[in-house]
Amino acid sequence: MTSMSLQNLKTVSMARDAEERRRDNREKAMLLFAFQLLLDKGIFPIFLTCAKTNFKRHITVKYVDTAGSLAAECSLNLELYTICENIDLNSIFIEFEAYYNLRFQRYPQYFKKSVSPSGSSENLLTKLRGLSKKGPNTLGGKGGRGNGNSTESSLSTKIGKNPEAEVPSTETQFGVQGFSPGGLQLKENGLQFSCMTGEKLIKPISGLDFASDDARMFAEMIQREIVVSNLATTWNDVVGLEDAKTILQESLVYNREFEEFFGTALPPWRGLLLYGPPGTGKTLLAKAVASECGTTFFNISSATIVSKWRGDSEKIVKVLFQLARYHAPSTIFLDEFDALGSKRDTGESDAARRLKSEILQQMDGVLVETFSKDQQQRDHHPVFILAATNLPWDLDPAILRRLEKRIYVPLPNKEERRAIFHLHFSRTAERVAESSRHGRNALMYQIDLDALALATEGYSGSDLHQIVKETIIRKFRQNFANKIKKLVVVTEDVLQVIHSIPATVKNHLSEKYTAWDS
Numbered sequence: 001m002t003s004m005s006l007q008n009l010k011t012v013s014m015a016r017d018a019e020e021r022r023r024d025n026r027e028k029a030m031l032l033f034a035f036q037l038l039l040d041k042g043i044f045p046i047f048l049t050c051a052k053t054n055f056k057r058h059i060t061v062k063y064v065d066t067a068g069s070l071a072a073e074c075s076l077n078l079e080l081y082t083i084c085e086n087i088d089l090n091s092i093f094i095e096f097e098a099y100y101n102l103r104f105q106r107y108p109q110y111f112k113k114s115v116s117p118s119g120s121s122e123n124l125l126t127k128l129r130g131l132s133k134k135g136p137n138t139l140g141g142k143g144g145r146g147n148g149n150s151t152e153s154s155l156s157t158k159i160g161k162n163p164e165a166e167v168p169s170t171e172t173q174f175g176v177q178g179f180s181p182g183g184l185q186l187k188e189n190g191l192q193f194s195c196m197t198g199e200k201l202i203k204p205i206s207g208l209d210f211a212s213d214d215a216r217m218f219a220e221m222i223q224r225e226i227v228v229s230n231l232a233t234t235w236n237d238v239v240g241l242e243d244a245k246t247i248l249q250e251s252l253v254y255n256r257e258f259e260e261f262f263g264t265a266l267p268p269w270r271g272l273l274l275y276g277p278p279g280t281g282k283t284l285l286a287k288a289v290a291s292e293c294g295t296t297f298f299n300i301s302s303a304t305i306v307s308k309w310r311g312d313s314e315k316i317v318k319v320l321f322q323l324a325r326y327h328a329p330s331t332i333f334l335d336e337f338d339a340l341g342s343k344r345d346t347g348e349s350d351a352a353r354r355l356k357s358e359i360l361q362q363m364d365g366v367l368v369e370t371f372s373k374d375q376q377q378r379d380h381h382p383v384f385i386l387a388a389t390n391l392p393w394d395l396d397p398a399i400l401r402r403l404e405k406r407i408y409v410p411l412p413n414k415e416e417r418r419a420i421f422h423l424h425f426s427r428t429a430e431r432v433a434e435s436s437r438h439g440r441n442a443l444m445y446q447i448d449l450d451a452l453a454l455a456t457e458g459y460s461g462s463d464l465h466q467i468v469k470e471t472i473i474r475k476f477r478q479n480f481a482n483k484i485k486k487l488v489v490v491t492e493d494v495l496q497v498i499h500s501i502p503a504t505v506k507n508h509l510s511e512k513y514t515a516w517d518s
């Protein structure tokens, strides 16, 4: 008898556990479906006016950012899950409607206008804003989820980091003029815009149709090449190269403002080639673009594209551009571009020729959209191609023609060398100080930067970085046995290293670039 009732208790308890698990699962699934819906909704532009300075600025509001807030607030790691392929929110609604109709001979009513106690209609945003004014704890607590400012953060729209000093900080209050794609007009201040931190959220590819299983596999591979975390490289990390920075900013960062002003009269550059000797900052510029421009950044090297299997490389290129449109606005950075788009010659293999044709075709697609008179077409697919090479003379003229703007990234001049030394020395010292406990370790300099700049004519930025590193390591090695906590680097230490490290770019090569440039 006792054993029977124990058994019964166990069964009841197991059934209760199972029910609780199902309930948790259901709740998690609802959040996941909402998350997926936000991601699928994609991106749209809004126009902001700063309440204090009246500064006007276009930004792209992304439901994906809202998805990020949702994921952060419900702390369920939603981004780690994918909804099963045969189901989505839409299909659940369709099935529910069918059931409802069968049972009640009518379709369900999903929503109605909300009415406040005073009788006036009140929308959800007003309600939430009211709650958020009441203080941080108003919505907190339920089920242990959500921190105190969940209302505020779910209302927050994230904007990218502002490169320009005069642009209002992300903490500034903005008024919103055009808020949703549906055309909701809000003209009041009080919405808090905060800065997106952490990893960027990337839409899953489940929303895309692929021609084959191979294409889906390539898409998954390329999706991994999207830069999701902030590379923490800003324009200030790139010394000199002002022309390159200006053109990149015009093409990418101020893109929308630029397009608004010039329209079809002067579409911004869509294809840009950075060329110059190795180690002069081409990749660094691309990293600054990835961090600062707010577009989806595809970091593609030739190794990603070139496949040993026949026909695969072309498919990869096709899928790459398909993905770039899907995640638009996007930037495709093609490093070592000469490996993909070198001149067609008689010895060229069939595969290389086919790959190049596909690249040309896809680049044409981007340009057609750029010059399209149809605003919608231009808005929907802003894909920007940023290519880098050390060997511009090897590039196929047909490909070069499509990279409308070519920027020479030269060796640094004396002033720039001085600034690069300053940047790398001071940054290393800062990092030592930051990572040193109780400020016990310190790196100090007594350096004549002009003398160093003078002694390094013909050196690339990368060479200079190497010199800084080597000098500090040597100094550390020399003092290692004495357990000295404070290293003082002097000019002579650096000059010794300079004499032992020759410049990587040979003189005649620099001349070759200048000749090609002209």
Ligand SMILES: Nc1ncnc2c1ncn2[C@@H]1O[C@H](COP(=O)(O)OP(=O)(O)OP(=O)(O)O)[C@@H](O)[C@H]1O
Pocket (backbone or CB within 6 Å): 237, 238, 239, 240, 241, 277, 278, 279, 280, 281, 282, 283, 284, 285, 389, 390, 420, 423, 460, 461, 462, 463, 465
């Ligand atoms: N203008 C610069 N300002 C600051 N640092 C620089 C600059 N140019 C180069 N460097 C330093 O050199 C390193 C290498 O530069 P980067 O990889 O951008 O060169 P690259 O032109 O892409 O070379 P490659 O053509 O060989 O790929 C950078 O990480 C940086 O430390």
